[in-house]
Amino acid sequence: MPMTPAPLRRRSAPAAAGPGQHLQADAVLTGEGDVHDHVRGICFKTGPPGTVGAELEWLVVDPTHPARAVALPRLQRLLAGPMPGGSLVTFEPAGQVELSSRPAPDVMTCVADLQRDVAHLLAVLASDGLTVVPAATDPHPRRPRQLDRPRYAAMEAYFDALGHDLGRTMMRSTTAVQVSLDAGADEADVAARWRLLHTVGPTLVAAFANSPRLGGRATGAVSTRQRVWRGLDPARTHAPTPNGDPAAAYAEFVLDAPLMFTGEGCRPHPGGTLRDWVSGRLPHLDPPTTADLQRHLTTLFPPVRARGWFEVRYLDALPPQWWPVPVTVLATLLERPRAAAAAEHACAPVADAWDRAAHLGPRDKALARAAGALFDAVEAELPAVTGDPALARLVADYRQTYVDRRRCPADDPAFHDSPLVHGPDATTPARQETA
Template identity: 45%
Template sequence: MALDIPGATGSRPDATPLDESGAEDLLRGICFKTGPPRTVGVELEWLIHDRERPHVPVGQERLDGAVEAVRALPLSAALTFEPGGQLELSSQPAGSLMECVATTAADLAAVRASLGTAGLAPVGLGVDPWQTPHRRLREPRYEAMEAALDRAGPAGRAMMCTSASVQVCLDAGEEEPGPLGYGRRWQLAHLLGAVLVAAFANSPFQQGRRTGWSSTRQALWADLDPGRTLAPGTGRAPREAWAAHVLDTTVLCIRCESGPWDVPEGLTFREWIRTGVPRPPVQADLDYHLTTLFPPVRPRGHLELRMIDAQSGPDGWLVPLAVATALFDDPEAAETVYRAVKPLAETA
């Protein structure tokens, strides 16, 4: 859930207000960048625990020192930290699965070694079984996000602060129909979602003590605002469906130049455009709004598969990355899997 937010540093927003058709054109233009599938990437989120005592919270000063050391590393991947202190490595697009694995593994080894000097370790679990949600980042956007998500109950804070995932990033696909066409790949990503959730469920949960294993990370997402976490409705072409979904989802918060960010209730982005209240939205607001949508598959030019729990062990992340890449980028495998799962979805 890394949030790369244009214009979120307090600078004055772009001055040109969006109109409805302009917003739709922008969304349709950026959601699917088509061409032969060639590149692959991965985003790895990790909980940060004491290496010897994972049940003991890591103190803020200790975590801050470890974060500063990790930020100084010469990594290929982009490095961000989540509201609860989770670490995220987002690889650069790689020309092959093996290239992605090699560069990401090297970055991860450097991060693990750096954290190790502070007695810490990156831990791959979908939900932290020991720590209660505690937000460490105190920026206005996280204050507003927490306030908005609290309306639906405690799941929002848990998602922000105690969850972690493996997100596989694949090219959208070709413009033409067929197994490698973007329309088929978009549909396949959603059809395979439940399979990937079940195959890689890795969320221990705690009720006084650890009692079992379940994909409780997915339960957290299910307890949030459904419009924010579900896939766009069917019945429209993918670009039109995504544009409508974005505009018809409620605004989580509205960026402010100073002071707390506004947290409207029940205001969709489309309604914000039409009313211009509390101020007319601009493109940077739309860019930010996109980062507050958490569907199982997010089209960002490429396809971002977001439904996989973080995986245990130093190399557990390799398996979902390899499986997803093989099922999508090999035309024969993609067609075989599509034919297998589509009837099941139709009868569900």
């Protein structure tokens, strides 16, 4: 759940200002049309594609006491210095560490920069007796929220009011690999890339599933993280209803999402949706401004989030050796039309299989077939995308280790043998480490 995502900027000059770009932050929204204009002009900004960014999240633990929460001030002190590859270091509510890469001109540069930063991160943590959990959900009982910011307090209150604890689980017990890719050169290209990222989504969820345990127990799913997101708040975490115009569909999704909080102070429980607010049906609130719309956009967590670029959010965090693979796979699919066409054709029969992907992963025969065809398409185009033989070998190694055997990282024996990923009995309370 990235609260401080990498600011993806393109190398070339931006496209001409679209509708909504003239609106200032304090401009009052006069109706639903302003929301549509802003989404089209800002969230679906067009321009020559090519830039790649990625964000990596992990839970940090002390291997001698893996159920204890590592105090956030300790992590902040350890990771206060600059990263050699230029990544930004931030922290999630329970102290999960997040590396956000600089925007890179190609996937090879993005991976190389992040690999330097990951190696540095792991070395710094190891020097203080710490390491990362190589899974996307916390196998130990849920840790306390350590970031006491108005945004997180309001978010927690909103999700608590839904009558389940999935919000706290999401905020405190999940981690991801996220990939940021330019939206496209023009509206047709944007629509094609948007469709592709969603069509291959369930197949990639299955291929990279890495969260079979949560809170000290096996959940029966290979991607428990994906199940948490699916059940959390569908109006803000499921994909927008598809149609031929992704910007219009996304604007409707934005309008129909419930308000989580309002104002710079993140006042919780405003009630209603953005559509209610811009239509004047929430008289207890001042009329919304462009700044209110921008805040609302940050509270939406669909599988692919439109931010002027496409932020792919559906991938589980992976063990440190494997994260370059999904970054490379996604960048190759969007860079090479032949790979995109082959992968989209192969994955179309399972394009809606989000829940099957989370539960069964590659044990589902249709998802396994789609994953094999997708990797075929990617590997055929890799020589044209990256001149790094090591990166191509890593993709091939992942395929041989998992995809060809209808397995995913959640199937690794480490989940049954290591205290880092197995966890204690679910009734054992996690203890907060003091700073």
